[in-house]
Amino acid sequence: MTKESIESAIKKAIKKSYNPVHIDIVNESFMHNVPKDSESHFKLLVVSNFFKNMTLIQRHKHIYSSLSEVMKNIHALSINAYDIEEFKLNPTPPSSPDCANKK
Numbered sequence: 001m002t003k004e005s006i007e008s009a010i011k012k013a014i015k016k017s018y019n020p021v022h023i024d025i026v027n028e029s030f031m032h033n034v035p036k037d038s039e040s041h042f043k044l045l046v047v048s049n050f051f052k053n054m055t056l057i058q059r060h061k062h063i064y065s066s067l068s069e070v071m072k073n074i075h076a077l078s079i080n081a082y083d084i085e086e087f088k089l090n091p092t093p094p095s096s097p098d099c100a101n102k103k
Contacts, residue, residue, distance in 0.1 A: 006070060006073055007027055010042060010067060013066050014046055014063075014066070017050075017062075017066040018046060018048040018051075018066075019048060020046045021047050021048065022046070023045065023046050023047070024045040025043070025044055026042065027041070028041045028043050028078070041075055041076045042077050042078070043077075043093075044063070045080045045082075045093050046063070046080070047081075048083065048084075049083050051081050051083045051086075052083040059081040060081070063081060080093035080094070
């Protein structure tokens with residue numbers, strides 16, 4: 001049996017917790033000073049009405065909680081969580097900054 005990738009584990013947990021209408025997970029490890037094929041830095045875009053009327057901090061706390069086991073295996077997670085109406089108004093999440101430690 002092969003080990004599940006961290007990206008797959010994130011996707012599975014997010015789908016289970018939020019029933020998203022849209023999910024996008026980008027492994028941004030290549031942008032950092034890590035070994036080739038690392039799974040250490042991710043960017044998450046999730047759209048679900050679960051987030052309706054929640055503050056940004058509440059959304060992030062909830063996502064970190066749902067990913068508690070996965071978070072033990074990664075260094076960084078950029079979160080962009082929207083309800084459906086918010087996403088319709090702004091469907092393009094912000095770009096990730098360059099890593100200061102990349103060689």
